[in-house]
Amino acid sequence: xxxxxIRNTVEPVMRWFRxxxxxxxxxxxxxxxxxxxxxxxxxxxAQAPVPAVAVADDHAALIARMRQAAHVYTQGLEDFLxxxxxTRSGDRSGAGSRWKPLDxxxxxxxxxxxxxxxxxxxxxxxxxxxxxxxxYFVPGGEFxxxxxxxxxxxxxxxxxxxxxxxxxxxxxxxxxxxxxxxTSRWGMSDGTQNVGFAHHGMVYADxxxxxxxxxxxxxxxxxxxxxxxxxxxxxxxxxxxxxxLIAGKEFLxxxxxxxxxxxxxxxxxxxxxxxxYRKFQxxxxxxxxxxxxxxxxxxxxxxxx
Numbered sequence: 001x002x003x004x005x006i007r008n009t010v011e012p013v014m015r016w017f018r019x020x021x022x023x024x025x026x027x028x029x030x031x032x033x034x035x036x037x038x039x040x041x042x043x044x045x046a047q048a049p050v051p052a053v054a055v056a057d058d059h060a061a062l063i064a065r066m067r068q069a070a071h072v073y074t075q076g077l078e079d080f081l082x083x084x085x086x087t088r089s090g091d092r093s094g095a096g097s098r099w100k101p102l103d104x105x106x107x108x109x110x111x112x113x114x115x116x117x118x119x120x121x122x123x124x125x126x127x128x129x130x131x132x133x134x135x136y137f138v139p140g141g142e143f144x145x146x147x148x149x150x151x152x153x154x155x156x157x158x159x160x161x162x163x164x165x166x167x168x169x170x171x172x173x174x175x176x177x178x179x180x181x182x183t184s185r186w187g188m189s190d191g192t193q194n195v196g197f198a199h200h201g202m203v204y205a206d207x208x209x210x211x212x213x214x215x216x217x218x219x220x221x222x223x224x225x226x227x228x229x230x231x232x233x234x235x236x237x238x239x240x241x242x243x244x245l246i247a248g249k250e251f252l253x254x255x256x257x258x259x260x261x262x263x264x265x266x267x268x269x270x271x272x273x274x275x276x277y278r279k280f281q282x283x284x285x286x287x288x289x290x291x292x293x294x295x296x297x298x299x300x301x302x303x304x305x
Contacts (some may be wrong), residue, residue, distance in 0.1 A: 003032035003225065006136070007123075009280060022070070022112075023188040025239075026035065035152075035301045044199040048067040058120050059159075059161045059175075062205070062210055063159050063175070064210075065205075065209065065210025066151065066175075066203065066205050066210040066212060067151050067153070068210065069205075069209060069210040069211045069212065070147045070148070070150075070151035070212060071151070073147060073211075073212075074114070074147060074148055074247050075114075075251060076251075077111060077114070077143070077251065077253075078246070078249070078251070078260055078279065078280075079110075079111060079112045079113070079279070079280035080110075080111050080246050080251075080277055080278060080279055080280050081108060081109065081110050081277075081278050081279075081280050082108075082109050082111075082253075082274050082275065082276055082277045082278070083106065083107070083109070083214065083274070083275045083276040084105075084107045084108075084109045084118065084272060084273070084274055084275075085104070085105070085106055085272065085273045085275065086104070086105045086106075086107065086139065086270050086272050087101075087103075087104050087105075087270070087271045087272075088101075088102040088103055088104075088105070088133070088136065088268060088269065088270050088271075089101055089102055089268070089269045089271075090102045090133070090136050090266070090267065090268055090269075091111075091267040091268075091269075092265055092266050093265070093267075094251045094265035094267070094269070095263065095267075096260065096262075096267040096269075099269060102132075102133045102136060102268070103123055103124055103132050103133050104123070104124050104125070105120060105122070105123055105132060105223070106120075106121045106122040106123075106146070106304070107119060107120050107121055107276070108121055110280060111143055111280075112140060112280055116140070116141065116143050116145070124178070129245040129281075133267065135261065136268040137235075137259070137261035137268035137270065137288050138268060138270075139257075139261075139270040139272065142237075142239050142257045142272065142274075143253075143254060146215055146217065146237065146239055147212065147215065148185070149179070149184070149185050149186045149199075149217070150177055150179065150215065150217070151212075152185065153185065154185075155179045155183045155184060155185055156175065156179070156180070156183045157177045157178065157179045158177045158179075159175045159176070159177050159203070160175060160177075161173070161174075161175055162175060162176050162202070164207065167204075170206055170207075170209075170213075171207040172204045172205065172206065172207065172213065173204075173205055173206075173207040173305070174202060174205075175202070175203045175205070176200070176201075176202060177198050177200060177202070177203055178196060178198075178200040179200070180198050181196055181197070181198035181220075184196050184197055184198055184199060184236075186199055186217070186219070187222075188224075188233050188234075188235060188261070188263075190224065190263065193224055193225070195200065195222050195223070195224055195233060196222070197222055197234065197235070198218065198219070198220040198222075199217050199218060199219045199220060200217075200218060200220065201215070201216040201217040201218050202215075203215055203216075206250070210242060211241075211252055211270075212252075213240065213241050213242070213252075214238070214239070214240050215237075215238070215239045215241075215301075216237070216238045217235075217236065217238075218234075218235075218236045218237075219235050220234075220237070221234070222234055224264075225264075226264075231263075231264035231265075232262065232264070233261075233262060233263050234261065234262055235259060235260065235261040235262075236259070236260045236261075237257065237258070237259045238257065238258045238259075239254050239256075239257040240254065240255060240256045240257070241253060241254055241255065242255050244277050245277075246277050246278065247278075253274065253277060254274050255273070255274050256271075256272065256273055256274070257270050257271075257274075258270070258272070259272070267304050286292040
């Protein structure tokens with residue numbers, strides 16, 4: 001092909017591109033490319049991180065609501081009765097992995113004038129012989145005491161936000177906490193000595209109201225002594241709460257709990273269910289069995305309020 005022929009072919013194409021072809025190129029190629037760049041830009045703006053100060057302020061406000069909700073809970077609880085079913089297992093391997101059944105207890109719990117009391121009604125389904133297996137941990141204080149051990153202003157618990165999760169229609173905000181030994185109100189007693197626990201755990205609270213729906217507490221290493229020997233003691237407690245109607249009013253109350261405690265090589269697991277909540281009236285009768293007798297075996301460790 002001669003130079004003149006090439007010129008006659010190329011020049012019309014160039015004239016078309018300079019006139020209408022450039023517009024087609026802009027519409028077909030360049031503008032969509034620019035629009036594509038704009039989409040990630042908008043996404044990047046939408047996903048821009050919230051300033052750390054704002055997040056910290058939100059968490060501090062929620063912690064304040066949690067403290068307030070716990071205070072209202074402990075101060076606002078009216079007098080009531082309920083039935084507590086406790087199933088205990090024991091393990092003397094020192095590992096907490098070889099559980100054997102101990103007993104099943106039915107008790108009536110009274111919460112009157114902000115004081116909790118418990119009356120044993122049945123052991124292993126029998127009311128005539130209320131002998132429980134001694135030498136193992138006896139749980140208690142799952143109502144107001146547990147929340148106060150974390151949320152009382154005097155214990156100076158430190159909270160750190162962990163994550164947020166869904167529970168049905170609710171959004172739960174989960175915090176880690178720690179209470180130092182110096183200010184802790186949680187501990188264990190075996191009848192001859194008391195030991196306090198530094199402790200840490202998790203709090204699951206409604207993100208809006210701050211109401212605590214689950215509390216997990218775990219003691220940090222502690223010891224008791226027998227003669228010249230020291231041995232480890234400790235406890236893990238998990239309490240779940242849900243709205244409960246008593247005499248037409250709704251309260252947030254425990255419906256299940258699990259306590260695992262160790263005293264030297266003796267481990268105890270207590271699984272608890274709370275049922276039949278009802279209002280305590282001035283004429284309410286607290287049942288006291290005729291033959292409530294405890295076998296005088298070695299003392300059972302108990303939670304120290």
